[in-house]
Amino acid sequence: MVAGLIPFLAGCTDGPLSALAPAGEAASEIAWITWVMMIGTLVLMAIMSALGLYAVYGRTRGRGGPSSRAIIGWGGVMIPALVLVLLLVYGVRTGDSMLPVGEEPMEIRVTGHQWWWQFEYPGADGETFYTANELHLPVGRPVDIRVESADVIHSFWVPVLGGKVDAIPGRSNQIRLRPDRVGPYRGQCAEFCGTQHAHMGFHVEVHEEPDFEDFVEHMTGLDRTEAGPESGRQAFETHCATCHSRTTYVDGTGPNLASLAERPYLGAGTLQHTEQALRLWIGRHQQIKPGNHMPDHGDLDEETVEALARYLEAR
Ligand code: HEC
Ligand SMILES: [Cu+2]
Known part of the structure; x- marks a missing residue:
């Protein structure tokens, strides 16, 4: 069974859209949860299968085995409750660590449109500047992404950096990302939003701090109305x-x-x-x-x- 999973996993553990190749803090936590759940499930399944086989083919014993009460009490109530409570605590802790609370980092506003993305940044001069379909981030620094929509529900998702956040008309949702690896990545709308939903991706570029400063400097007040013929x-x-x-x-x-x-x-x-x-x-x-x-x-x-x-x- 595990062998059967390998070719499937080989296709997913890499590439610019892989949640299993995390390049940021929140994404690492999510990848960890995925592995813990998957391996835990496999172990539990193996134990249950073994017990099932034992029940069918095992030697029947006379007296002396655990009573049926004990089997139901432990196997049906105590052990599942313990597993679920552990998972709940782990899940809630991980979820908490991804919330945008505490420090107040730079904020980038993202607006989903059918079928493109607008990004609004604080510029070097205090004014904001706009760009589209490309998200630039500094490495090693938390950034709050404020996610909004201009029309229907979209979902902002950069799998290597963190979880999905819905872009809902009239609402403002937030996610904190902290990339820990420089590189070009990819984001994608993750909520069906019309015929061209599949063509609603965006480019993500994580820069070293000085390169990010250069990007902000370059984009602040960039005016090309007079450039070109x-x-x-x-x-x-x-x-x-x-x-x-x-x-x-x-x-x-x-x-x-x-x-x-x-x-x-x-x-x-x-x-x-x-x-x-x-x-x-x-x-x-x-x-x-x-x-x-x-x-x-x-x-x-x-x-x-x-x-x-x-x-x-x-x-
Ligand atoms: C009525 C509004 C409107 C007009 C007029 C218009 N566009 Fe667009 N343009 C859009 C929208 C909306 C998109 C996004 C389409 C998409 O990707 O779904 C777009 C996308 C683009 C893009 C791709 C940008 C990117 O980052 O991917 C280019 C280039 C572009 N338009 C050039 C032009 C040019 C050149 C003209 C004039 C000849 C023009 N547009 C006229 C609305 C308009
Ligand atoms: Cu979409």
Whole structure:
């Protein structure tokens, strides 16, 4: 039986979305609970199977064995109660240690939209700045994530860093994350929220402290409205600026595009970001991510798409 589990586990214990390869404090606690429960269950199952086999095939004894009262009292009440109480204490303690209480760390606000994520940070100058579909965190420092929704229920989940938190319209939920390993990871919406729910991922980058400071410095007040070709800027003003912004000071009904040039994915993890992919997205995103809430721009001529792409790639 255990041998049968091995190929299954080999596929899950690694990779950017694995809760069994934790890279943060809360995720480690969750991984521990998983292992304790799984191994405990296997041990109990082995004991119960052995007892079951013994009951069927064992030698019948005359007098002298434990009375049926004792068997029921211990096997049916005392031992299960003991196991459950131990698990309860362990579970409650672990749950408690993940609550955002005590110190007051930096807070990042996350808003789930059909089907993308907005992140709002405290900037270096006290103002906030916005970015989309990419979450940047410092290593070794707790960060409180405040999870909200702009439309339906979503769920914020970075399996390597911690548990899921629902994004519920009109409510503000919180989770504390403390990454302990630098790296690129991945987050995913974990509550079905419509047709493109599966394409509602986000990139997670855990930085060393100085690199994180650089990121905040870079994003604070980043304004690329004037970067890139003038024709691109004009097309953007005409077709795109009602929903998208090229400065990090302004949020929008579409993802913030000020730092799009540095973003590794397009369409909330749908496409790897390359220059080619960006042109494809602008002209044909309704074929790539059908039903997404950006209006179809299939009627734009090639030249305009080109200008828009160059404008959005400008740094
Ligand atoms: C009515 C609002 C609206 C307009 C107008 C609009 N968009 Fe969007 N855009 C969105 C929404 C919503 C998304 C998120 C789609 C998704 O991933 O589900 C999006 C996503 C994007 C993305 C992907 C961003 C990322 O981080 O993945 C790019 C690039 C983009 N739009 C470019 C443009 C360009 C260029 C134009 C103008 C030609 C434009 N958009 C016009 C709403 C809009
Ligand atoms: Cu979802």
